[in-house]
Amino acid sequence: MNAYAISARPKQRKRLIIVIVVVAILFGLLIGFNTFKGIMIGKFMKSMGNPPQTVSTMTAGYQAWQPHVESVGNVRAVHGADLAFDVAGLVESVDVKSGADVKKGQVLVTLVDADDRAKLEALQATAQLAKLTADRSKQQLAVQAVSKAQYDTDMANLKSAQANAAAQQALVDKKTLRAPFAGRIGIITANSGQYINVGNTVVTLQQLDPVYVDFTVPQSSLDELQVGGKVAVTADAFKDKAFAGNVSATDPKIDLSTRNVGVEATVANPDKLLVPGMFTKVAVDSGTTQRYLTLPQTAVSYAPYGDTVFVVHEGSPPASDADGKPVEAKSSADAKASKGDASKDNKGPSHYVQQVVVTLGPTRGDQVAVLSGIKQGDVIVSSGQLKLKNGTPVDINNKVQPAFSPNPQPVEE
Template sequence: MKRWIAIGLVVLVLGGIIVYNKVLHPAPGSSPGGGGGGDKKGAPGKEGGAGKGPTPAVNAYVVRAQDIKENVITSGSLLAAEQVDIYPEISARITQLTIQEGQPVAKGQLLVKLFDADLRAQLQKLQAQADNARRTEERNKQLLARGGISQQEYDIVTTNLRSSLADIDLVKANLQRTEIRAPFSGIIGLRNVSSGALVSPNTLIARLQQVSSLKLDFSIPEKYGPSVRTGSLISFQVDGSNTTNQGTVYAIEPGVEEQTRNLRIRARVANSSSRFRPGTFARVTLTVQTDNALVVPTQAVIPQTRTNQVVVIKNGKAQFKDVTTGLRTAGSIQVLSGLTAGDTVATTGLLFLKPDAPVKVGKTITLPGAGPKVATK
């Protein structure tokens, strides 16, 4: 009994193989129905010969060059055009504090006055010594002319005079350090000291910021570097507002950051109405434009594991070509390499086309709109 079951299974397997090869997947030029051949035109004969099917018709697009844009969206920070933390240069007591918190100050305006009575007394003493040294130098000069003293003695007197004058300059410089003045016009922040406090060079008094115009710092991937230049316009939004604001690029870092492979860019933003505050987070949009770029419809590109392909229709046959893509819009993709202007690419029926298979163009399509395409990153 088992023997007959085994024989039956072998017969079924052999029969399945024959049906699969002869009926379901016949060899090219043969038909499932018989061994007869077709006529010279490939039409099926009376004995079951096979013929060629109709040539598939697809929609196609003729590759051409046009302008394309991409919006590179990144994050940035608004910074004061100028900013300085105010520290005293010497240790002393505050005798005068003219800082009005949150108020504008002019360049050169006195902010803090430190105790200087000891320095002024020292200056008076040195000036008196210098006057005496100057008179001594004049007398010894006359004596030198008459031969009353030697040149060496006269040189000692002149050295003492120059030393006294240098001491005066040193004290005057220390006196200037007792006055802290605004290095530029701006808004003074919150003060951290009070009048009468003893301060040192490590004591932060306040922060001064120039906010009539702001800097906007942001970074973009290095591949967009060649498309950005001084004068490029950027747009940005800040939290709490849906208004789109404008800025102008005025400085670009010469090198790329090695850790992130990003390029730092700085733009200038007008802030005469003080709408923005330094330190605010900003969502920056930088529009990168490529002129005369080759583009194809999105549906014409076949994604592959390591590359992308398109089907080029040439001499009535389908040719699969690898392409390198660039900027992408909602309906088109930039082609960097693999195609030339004038090539015809298929946009429909891509799943049914095979390499070197016959194909005909049923309809030529165009991309909607005549203006530059805008892509978002």
């Protein structure tokens, strides 16, 4: 038994060695095949080159930029009041319709005043009699027919009677509600026969052209504001319309809680679209107009290490070696020969891009000002730059352009 075991050991070792050698050969073949495949794929990809990318472009050009201070404000009428009666009474008639434009002095609402008018007529008759008596006393005094005391008494009675008549006339006038200025009235809820107490609001009257717009700006912007400066006002209700005006006044003090200063602008409102209480956005011109190279904000790749844009150049991208580094320049003869061969064989894109670091300035709407890095006339990639790198060939398609408005408005579908 022991002799059989001893004789079997060399055979087991031989089999184990054969298995290990076979496994090692298989692993070697597998590794070699994968390495060879990777090399061949790399060579194939290098021979293919960078595929062209489709982008949209825009030519960099100068635009005029007007610096301004932005704020939000509220519309206030130049003349506005809630009208009420000084006396109580029953409504006799409503002489206007709700929402009508009225003139100064136009009758709006009238209270029942028959008793007051009758009393007025009686007092006016008493005043007329007192005047006749006073005139007679004056004539008689001239011929010494009456005493001076009688004449003074008759003149005092005349003035008293005239004052009583004037007081009653004022009471009658209070029974008629008139427009104190021209404007547009609101909704009238009073009806004939309704009893109205003293001080109850009957109707509101607002003058709508022009209007005031009240807003605030930080104290740091106070030196940029001037009385008479231009103002542009927009409202959400009228997205495509801007209302022009001028700064008419500023508060003489700054709010201690907000450190803002109040500003009043007078805005023309010929169509009477702006109404008191409306929320508005205000842009006040400050300083002189500046000229900046202007691009859409979508053309800029923002990054912590620097903002960049892609400049489009004509021709083929510069040649590079296997590591992506530029190759050394060829001699003039070789360059001409290679250029001629390339012109015969080149049927691909005729443009490529180069990434450039830029210094940005202020922004407005969809636009951004470029202070340095590019020059006027440079063709800049406006969209599609996320798939680009230096030397990437591009196909230009400008059928669709990104937004490029200095004052964009939301689009409602």
